[in-house]
Amino acid sequence: MERIQVDLGARSYPIMIAEQVLRQPELFRPYVDGKRLLIVSNDVVAPLYLSTLEHSLEQAGAQVDSLVLADGEQHKTMESLNAIFTHLLEANFGRDTLLVALGGGVIGDMVGFAAACYQRGVPFLQVPTTLLSQVDSSVGGKTAINHPLAKNMIGAFHQPQAVFIDTQALSTLPSREFAAGMAEVIKYGIIWDRPFFDWLVESKDKLQSLDPQALAYAIRRCCEIKADVVAEDETERGVRALLNLGHTFGHAIEADQGYGVWLHGEAVAAGTVMASKLAYKRNQMSESELQQVIDIHADYQLPIDPPAEMTLERFLVPMQRDKKVMAGKLRFVIPIHIGQAELVADVTQQELASLIDSQG
Structure with a gap:
């Protein structure tokens, strides 16, 4: 396994790169043990990897819930962001919530922004499944949604606690x-x-x-x-x-x-x-x-x-x-x-x- 550190002082975090990361509960345990968390994915990625990640996170000691959104850049909107907030509120997630982004750049950006906003900021993990999100958007804490007039203009800088890159996920990428x-x-x-x-x-x-x-x-x-x-x-x-x-x-x-x-x-x-x-x-x-x-x-x-x-x-x-x-x-x-x-x-x-x- 490759491990790269993003050095931001007290907010530093690791990027972990390996095959079969999704099947390694021990990698997630330091971040999720004893936590209540919400995995947010989309309707393309979820059928492929959601159950695997849910199992690993439960094995790592987390209480796991999930939300599946529609796939695509056209759904990187305030409506999708509000769907995340509604799920969190209806399920009574508190300030100890941990969000997990399972998907490409759209999911990563939206979940990161939701984490930056929910109860004025909660932690989140990035689990990118596309090449673009693995090499770029999952790292660095730029989170956002689109506006009909401009891309990524509504957002926040909010760093993840860790990034987990499973290279095997690319085998299902079109x-x-x-x-x-x-x-x-x-x-x-x-x-x-x-x-x-x-x-x-x-x-x-x-x-x-x-x-x-x-x-x-x-x-x-x-x-x-x-x-x-x-x-x-x-x-x-x-x-x-x-x-x-x-x-x-x-x-x-x-x-x-x-x-x-x-x-x-x-x-x-x-x-x-x-x-x-x-x-x-x-x-x-x-x-x-x-x-x-x-x-x-x-x-x-x-x-x-x-x-x-x-x-x-x-x-x-x-x-x-x-x-x-x-x-x-x-x-x-x-x-x-x-x-x-x-x-x-x-x-x-x-x-x-x-x-x-x-x-x-």
């Missing part, structure tokens, strides 16, 4: 979801670690065939980077913003197309290529490295272009509500080289118009 998760994996190589990017290029066949050792290494390396960044900048005042490479364009695509039409990772992939093209147009990235960014996304079956019908205006409306907007200025994460990125605030509408007009 290929499209796996590819979407790879967009976040690739992101870490582009912003932080050139050797890891090169390894991803070389290891495509192993990763796409779900080779256990390759998967474990990819997940571990992403979590190591995320843990280091979060420890340095928990509330995204500086370096943590680099983790949003591709997300300003990507969130605009998701909002424009309708949540769930494009998977989050698919939108991030197209957004990362757009950010890289922007860097190239600004003479901050070489043509060779731009092509490498395009090629790796294509190799992992990810989109490299945004929707053809999206005009400058259709990008600008949701982007102007982006969390990185400061003093009315749009800010973008752009790669300088593969392995290094920066946050810029001087991108003009003329540059964006030129970039969007050149797509396709």
Whole structure:
């Protein structure tokens, strides 16, 4: 088993990565023994893993209840959040409640936000079951729901007590979801670690065939980077913003197309290529490295272009509500080289118009 520590002083917590984590009660016991807890999952993941996790948590000494919500980004809403609160209140859960998120990024974000809000804050555990949530959203304490006008704009920073990553859960992940998760994996190589990017290029066949050792290494390396960044900048005042490479364009695509039409990772992939093209147009990235960014996304079956019908205006409306907007200025994460990125605030509408007009 791999164990990575997110170092946040008194709120530090471990990320545990292994096969069959869900079947190891002893790993959960320090967090759940004697507790009353609620597992929240969705109607895709629950039939696969809920009973296994319930059994392990009961073996670890917990009193277990569960709630199953509808699956999908379109259900990451105030209505779903309120369903969690209603269940907790109707079942008389108190301030000693422990919530457990079993699912992908949508479940993890909603359960984390519910935990941040319920009785002014209760602890929670992350048990991510998709590649995207295992390498990114389950770590770092960013929790939120969507608003019809913008993604992830209603939320809170609320760190989990621990993250339990079962790599075997990826064996049931649809290929499209796996590819979407790879967009976040690739992101870490582009912003932080050139050797890891090169390894991803070389290891495509192993990763796409779900080779256990390759998967474990990819997940571990992403979590190591995320843990280091979060420890340095928990509330995204500086370096943590680099983790949003591709997300300003990507969130605009998701909002424009309708949540769930494009998977989050698919939108991030197209957004990362757009950010890289922007860097190239600004003479901050070489043509060779731009092509490498395009090629790796294509190799992992990810989109490299945004929707053809999206005009400058259709990008600008949701982007102007982006969390990185400061003093009315749009800010973008752009790669300088593969392995290094920066946050810029001087991108003009003329540059964006030129970039969007050149797509396709």
